[in-house]
Amino acid sequence: DAKTTQPTSMDCAEGRAANLPCNHSTISGNEYVYWYRQIHSQGPQYIIHGLKNNETNEMASLIITEDRKSSTLILPHATLRDTAVYYCIVRVTGGSQGNLIFGKGTKLSVKP
Amino acid sequence: GAVVSQHPSRVICKSGTSVKIECRSLDFQATTMFWYRQFPKKSLMLMATSNEGSKATYEQGVEKDKFLINHASLTLSTLTVTSAHPEDSSFYICSARTSGTGELFFGEGSRLTVL
Numbered sequence: 001d002a003k004t005t006q007p008t009s010m011d012c013a014e015g016r017a018a019n020l021p022c023n024h025s026t027i028s029g030n031e032y033v034y035w036y037r038q039i040h041s042q043g044p045q046y047i048i049h050g051l052k053n054n055e056t057n058e059m060a061s062l063i064i065t066e067d068r069k070s071s072t073l074i075l076p077h078a079t080l081r082d083t084a085v086y087y088c089i090v091r092v093t094g095g096s097q098g099n100l101i102f103g104k105g106t107k108l109s110v111k112p
Numbered sequence: 113g114a115v116v117s118q119h120p121s122r123v124i125c126k127s128g129t130s131v132k133i134e135c136r137s138l139d140f141q142a143t144t145m146f147w148y149r150q151f152p153k154k155s156l157m158l159m160a161t162s163n164e165g166s167k168a169t170y171e172q173g174v175e176k177d178k179f180l181i182n183h184a185s186l187t188l189s190t191l192t193v194t195s196a197h198p199e200d201s202s203f204y205i206c207s208a209r210t211s212g213t214g215e216l217f218f219g220e221g222s223r224l225t226v227l
Contacts, residue, residue: 044207102156
């Protein structure tokens with residue numbers, strides 16, 4: 001699976017949009033971009049994933065650049081409960097391996 | 113989304129004893145489950161891949177005789193930490209892969225403290 005690069009930490013004001021970047025310049029054509037987050041002392045929580053089109057669900061939006069070498073996770077109205085470590089991962093869905101390789105992620109701190 | 117449950121969520125044991133952690137997929141069948149370990153302020157590290165009905169595949173550096181994995185059914189995988197030592201104290205997390213879409217869902221984690 002391709003490696004990803006994320007900023008170590010970010011701050012965001014409560015109620016504002018949180019934009020978390022991720023670089024995945026070596027992504028292969030059949031690899032999806034996945035985002036998970038981990039709140040302290042809990043298991044990772046799935047947020048969203050996409051291949052090349054932008055995606056939106058009830059939690060977040062995912063913007064993938066046209067060349068697919070980077071993406072941005074957007075939390076439109078961050079709350080204090082969104083404070084967590086956010087992981088950007090690329091993997092082949094349904095592949096024979098299928099495991100997720102976690103990097104260090106971005107520690108997002110939402111402040112009142 | 114699909115639900116994966118781990119038990120126990122917290123366990124404290126004495127050095128030298130064995131501890132079993134269960135991972136269950138509650139509303140789907142998982143032919144493949146993964147076990148991760150996470151030390152404080154570190155990222156998740158994959159320990160092993162557990163396939164139903166066959167032997168687990170361990171990552172480099174993970175002792176298979178110390179971390180016994182059993183995946184006897186499509187909804188249950190267990191991790192047994194044998195002869196636990198204080199350095200085995202960690203947060204152990206499992207994930208299960210759906211057979212259809214291949215999506216991965218995680219358990220809540222189990223915090224092991226070895227005294």
